[in-house]
Amino acid sequence: MSTKKVRKKILYYLGLTVLSSLINFLMKTVKIRYKNYSTIEKFKSEKQNFVSAFWHGTMLTGWYIHKDTNIAALVSKSKDGDILEKLLGRWGYKVVRGSSSNGGKEALLLLLELAENGYSIAITPDGPKGPPYKMKAGAVITAKTKKIPLILAGISCCKKKVLKSWDNFEVPYPFSIINVVFSEPIWIDSKLNYEETNKLITDCEIKLNKLRKEASKLCSE
Template identity: 25%
Template sequence: MEKQPLPVRIQGALFYGALVLMKRTWNITIEGKENLDKQYREGKSSLICFWHGKYIPIFPLLKGYDACVITNQSERGNVITEICRKFGFVNAQIPDQTNRNSYKILREAISSKKISGTASDGPLGPAKQVKSGVVRIASALGYSLLPISVGVRRKITLKNRWDNREIPLPFSRIYLIIGTPIELPPNLRANQVRIWEETASREITALSEKAENLVHKKSKRRKINEHSQRKTN
């Protein structure tokens, strides 16, 4: 991995440190981990897909996996590359418009990795729509898509951004859901790509809604229990 300029390394280190500290305070529940572990254990090629606005807590939650994170070629991508290095991930930076060189860069980066991950509607949207390049690359390289999402109880939502970026707060309750793999036919034609884009988009959106419902339901149940205990006492 190419060494980043000093300002980028500083930004990456600060972001990494903040995430590590916050994770220690989070109340974390993970559902569907067996889906990821089965793919990982059996060495099946998987591309983890999530929405751009929810990526922040995913870095620390998936720490420990031998993975490659796919980003675009930009200053922001450089910072993410440094964060990936801190968490032990490899990073592949590809152009926004996929081409033959994109496949070459990606193939070289993930050739020795069991899983890879990308914000499937990034870097600039439209929000919550899986991009055709994600489906094309996965199909061309023989990867299944593994949808995931997170629900965060206490967070700051940047509503002025296209992706409604979510920043988890310390002592937040976080619910991570890992879905079942979406198996893609090899070498999809142009008229088939759109169908799989919509399929993957629906799956990620459904997981996002489920994660948000569960994290709020769990918090509500805890408050009810605490209230009942106070009345009993």
């Protein structure tokens, strides 16, 4: 490998470290207000693993609230995914790399294996490329297959920068308030057929969007 390529690679990984450190510091400054958090506390105390689903645009908070627990996350194989892998490593995650377009089947199988071994799973069901706020099957299928509860998390940053990206990515301002509203646990019958499972996915999508709007309304209180 040439000296130029080595230098470029070193700078790239230094950049990953600096950026993940900045994000980590930012999230430590925010105040997170929870609604319906008791179920999450109960599951964690009982060591009951679960699937947590939140929209891609709110993933910084969605991942942060579960840090340092026995949890795994699916991250794309893109360069952005490299940053997230570094960040999630700081937060104690088991990171699985893949997406629906690149290594998705293998990644899903690994997530299922981790769930079988007691890991909770954090999923952005509209990722990695959208459309935004439209739920794909991964969260429901994981919960259904492994017979563990699915919990939806509606998230809204009260003061934030919304990036011009497909997912309306939210970057909270330092020391801002973030509202997180959890659903009741959803236990999915493993015997549901294809049509019933698809209906449940749609119902979860509607519910998650309602939770997101509820979290947003709490910012005015």
